[in-house]
Amino acid sequence: MPKTFTLEKNQYSIFESELRVRPDDIDMFNHVHNSKYLDYVLAARYEQMEKFYGMPWEHFTQQGLGWVVSHVDINFKRPLLMNDLMLIRTGILAMHDKGCSVQFEIINQKTGKIASDGVFDYVLIDLNTGRGTKVSAEMIKAYSI
DSSP: OOOOOOOOOSSSOEEEEEEEOOGGGBOTTSSBOHHHHHHHHHHHHHHHHHHTTSOOHHHHHHTTEEEEEEEEEEEEOSOOOTTOEEEEEEEEEEEETTEEEEEEEEEETTTTEEEEEEEEEEEEEETTTOOBOOOOHHHHHHHOO
């Protein structure tokens, strides 16, 4: 039986981004291919890191750091179709010594229903070694809004 995810209210903020389904997102069954849902969450987080946290992706790469996905739990609940407008809600579920867990839900704005939800686990890596590294106090403070 699949897990059910509901965005957990905690000390971390939940942010929203809007995206629209594009023609190249559609599969042979005439709805969004399952791999695209991962892209939607990653695109939303990329935007939110800069817009809300003031720490864009480039902030990390300039320090020789990067966030990589180590695990994803995702539920596909309802299909998204060509040109649907989505609201992608994300928020940190937990900060860890070497990474974080990010919860998400993708909502079809036309129906108001959740199309997909789940959790991404990220690890912070040193780009020079490719190994996990500690999340700094500065990062934890920036993400604790």
